Amino acid sequence: MADPDLLGRYNYDAFVPAKFEPWMNFEASPPLGQRGPDFPLWDLDGNQTRLSAVWARHTYTIVEFGSFT
Amino acid sequence: MNAIAARYADQGVGSIFLYTNEAHPGEHYPHLTSVEQKLRHARDLRDILGVTRPILLDALDGACHRAYGSMPNMTWIFTGSGVPIYKSDWTDARSVENAVVYFLDVIVRRRGGERLAPFRVERLDYRTQDQAAFYRGLERNGPNAVREFREAFG
Numbered sequence: 001m002a003d004p005d006l007l008g009r010y011n012y013d014a015f016v017p018a019k020f021e022p023w024m025n026f027e028a029s030p031p032l033g034q035r036g037p038d039f040p041l042w043d044l045d046g047n048q049t050r051l052s053a054v055w056a057r058h059t060y061t062i063v064e065f066g067s068f069t
Numbered sequence: 070m071n072a073i074a075a076r077y078a079d080q081g082v083g084s085i086f087l088y089t090n091e092a093h094p095g096e097h098y099p100h101l102t103s104v105e106q107k108l109r110h111a112r113d114l115r116d117i118l119g120v121t122r123p124i125l126l127d128a129l130d131g132a133c134h135r136a137y138g139s140m141p142n143m144t145w146i147f148t149g150s151g152v153p154i155y156k157s158d159w160t161d162a163r164s165v166e167n168a169v170v171y172f173l174d175v176i177v178r179r180r181g182g183e184r185l186a187p188f189r190v191e192r193l194d195y196r197t198q199d200q201a202a203f204y205r206g207l208e209r210n211g212p213n214a215v216r217e218f219r220e221a222f223g
Contacts, residue, residue: 002130010131011090013100015217020092020141026158029138033187035151039133041087041125042104044112049125051133055147059081060172064070064160065134066086066142068110068118069093069210 095211
């Protein structure tokens with residue numbers, strides 16, 4: 001069961017520093033050169049896959065993170 | 070980024086867009102509260118903003134996004150065994166393409182018999198700042214998105 005408090009904080013409802021700054025953690029992101037953590041992902045039809053299944057398909061895979069906004 | 074995906078697809082380079090939380094929620098595209106809403110926003114990213122790469126959704130709680138640093142528009146490049154070899158806290162097509170060209174050349178050098186050892190490098194890259202286009206995007210999200218950004222950064 002997803003943590004409702006986490007869901008609300010991560011999906012913040014306003015772009016104000018107190019809400020978005022806690023998530024800017026690039027400095028603590030995984031290091032280069034070591035296998036990255038794997039997670040489930042879903043396509044636009046709702047089918048589940050994994051990040052590991054994505055990167056395994058190609059010699060290199062470019063992953064851009066973002067949203068409509 | 071779409072153009073880079075197309076340009077290197079036949080050289081073993083895959084590309085995806087990983088959908089996260091909403092960076093600048095507004096009245097038209099509010100913060101996410103359900104997977105169904107996240108799917109709708111992601112389809113609009115494809116249909117309205119024209120992202121042609123495969124779009125994959127992170128979990129609603131951002132498990133993947135948070136583990137990789139939660140920046141709103143970052144880019145990572147992985148090898149086929151899942152090792153990140155490039156990470157950028159902001160997405161810039163020139164920077165990404167520069168890295169792709171370099172890494173493709175690594176394959177050529179190895180095939181040519183060169184013995185290679187990895188090392189780490191830090192570099193500051195430079196992106197174009199198009200404030201007008203950025204604000205047009207915020208307006209598309211809704212008036213609150215514009216106001217909040219102005220209040221945060223002036």
